Amino acid sequence: MTDTFKIGIDVGGTFTDLVAIDASGATVACKTPSTPQDQSVGVLTGLGDLAGRLGLPLADLLARTERIVHGTTVATNALLERKGAKVGLLTTEGHRDIIEMREGLKPERYNLMMPPPEPLVPRSRRRGVPERIAYDGSVVIPLDEEALRREVAELAAEGVTSVAICYLHAYRNGAHEARTAEIVAEMMPDAYVSVSSRVLPQIKEYERLSTTVVNAYIGPVVRRYMERLTGRLVEAGFAGPLFIILSHGGITLVQDAVALAAGTCLSGPAGGIAGAEACAALLGAQNVIPFDMGGTSTEISLIAGGRVALTSERGLAGERIALRSYDILSIGAGGGSLAVPDATGSFTVGPQSAGAVPGPACYGQGGTVATVTDSNLVLGLLDEGALAGRAGRLDRAAAEAAVDALAGEIGLSRMDAAAGIHRLINVKMADGIRLMTLRRGVDPRNFTLLSFGGAAGLHAAEVAREMGIPRVVVPTVASVLSAWGMLASDLRYEVARSQVGNTAVMDDEPLRALYAALEAEARERLPERFAERRRIERSAEMRYGEQIFEVNVPLDGIDFDAPGLTAAVVDRFHRRHEELYTYASPGQEVDLVNARVAVIGEVERGEVARALPDATGPIAPSGRRSIYLDGAFADVPVYPLDALAHGHTLAGPALVAGETTTVALHPGDTAAVTRQGWLDIAVAPKRTRA
Secondary structure, eight states, rough: OOSSSSEEEOOSEEOOOOOOOOETOOOOEEEOOOTTOHHHHHHHHHHHHHHHHHOOOOOHHTTEEEEEEEEEOOOHHHHHOOOOOOOOEEEEETTTHHHHHHTTTSSSSOOOOOOOOOSOOOOGGGGEEOOOTTTOOOEEEEEOOHHHHHHHHHHHHHOOOEEEEEOTTTTOOHHHHHHHHHHHHHOOOOEEEHHHHHOOOOOOOOHHHHHHHHHHHHHHHHHHHHHHHHHHHHHTTTOOOOEEEEEOOOEEEHHHHHHTTGTTTHHHHHHHHHHHHHHHHHHHHHSSEEEEOOOOOEEEEEEETTEOOEESOOOETTTEEEEOOHHHHEEETTEEEEEEEETTSSSSEEEEOOTTTTOOGGTTSSOOOOOOHHHHHHHHHHHHTOOOOOOSOOOHHHHHHHHHHHHHHOOHHHHHHHHHHHHHHHHHHHHHHHHGGGGOOOOGGSSSSESSSSSSTTTTTHHHHHOOEEEEOTTTGGGOOOOOOHHHEEEEEEEEEEEEGGGGGHHHHHHHHHHHHHHHHHHHHHHGGHHHHHHHEEEEEETTTTTTSSSSETTOOOOSSOOHHHHHHHHHHHHHHHHHHHHTTTTSOOOEEEEEEEEEOOOOOOOOOOOBBOOOOOOOOSSSEEEEEETEEEEEEEEGGGOOOOOOOSSSOOOOOOSOOEEEEETTTTTEEEETSSSSEOOOOOOOOO
């Protein structure tokens, strides 16, 4: 490898993945167990392992590293485990219960026994302040600073460490919130302050308040983690910039990630989708289903027409986070998913997971319940030496004991129980793909399944077969694609403004001026060193007049200086609506709700994947293995993934094994090796079971 490196780091529930790429595209990766008690410990351990693989002292590696891009689950875990800050809420007098009223709906509307969600801020720490901004931004009641100071003093006395500020209609005029933030900083200098007009300056009161509160709840946790991590990196010899990947797939500097902590809630999965976009571009594929199966969960997304959908409708742990993020479906299905008996005499797989500790039984860390990984080992799909990210070997005897315990409870043989676990998790993941495709009017048979994550290779072909998807691609970096993908992400800052109005009475000039103002604001946020590699993306959130939801409409390609701007934007909305929902209503009233501009600073990537030489002849298997397939054992060849060359072809049944990735080819499947060394699998049609 050459002199300088870029490093991507993805902290998952089970493993921390690290990738180093040099300027020529040569890639070295490693996995190390995550350390949930302090993720920065696992990160530094992984960096040490990565340096060892490169034959360098850690200090030398970090001194020669141009940048580190990091995806973290710190915010996600804090919200899921309810281990965030002690938050106080300052809001307009008379409106402190919005956080509990929500949108007037409940997730299970016919469940009369369903308890209401417990808010992140109890009523005793929600304080109303005399002030009022009207819908048009005019001041109806001035901010009562004396009353405000009393409320802040009481919050401080209660031990509040983080303050959320969300006043009515502050998205139109943030003056009262700005002054309130100044007073809070004066009276509570150590408190984290989350201000709605900075976090989410958009219409819809509950979404804005909920996002602001979530930001306040996890902000101090994210700040402490970033301080620990940056301190340890500096001590270890790193002097370059540390970037954090956000939920929308763009990267940002640490201080901005701390200020907008809620934007890191899908940090890790976003790296995977960014990597999937880079893979799709290298393959020349427009329609791709990213399929990321890790140790704890499986994330599924959709790239249609070369574009990943962004959404503002995300939720996590029952809380609404209305910041833009990749549209990702996460299901509790991973290598560590537990197989447990149910009341019907059968069993379920997931969503509970063995996690990093104790992990699957075969990891030898104290786990005793059968998992998907245990079943794959028992079936012969995994080799005992495939203990990614850990020293030693997989414990086959422990896996067999765990599967035997399940089999004994439900009256099956060991092999039938293991095969049932494998088949059930495949069906569960196929159902996830149905939700992302068929439920949205998308035919998955027109897509390529891009398989990545440590566990995906053993399941991808069968999941694709279940869905009628004819093609699966498995990159050589599949097990660490999220970390690899972060290095293909650009710096991204988004600004938005609510401008609700009927486009039929909207003139071109005010619309042009609105986007110009947003663009100017966005440009100011981009660091100067990215000025020469900057591009602008414009979009709008629009709806038909009677709709209660908005459609995100990309406005790329529209000339904002040309006449007929409003008509061009409306026409783009009709076309986008038809793409998403198969119909448009050109004669119906169209409303513009939010205007949005993203400024993107393109990072210098170098080569992201090194091309392989052509094969000079067929490849011989490195060995053979007995696997349990379709109710019987079969002796199949095992091919070394790292020895494949462009032009090699393989036929199933077979296994392709790398250090951190194993891919299963079933009867009728064939795989060609691409220029990048990736497996391009033609999936045989679904077999009829006897």
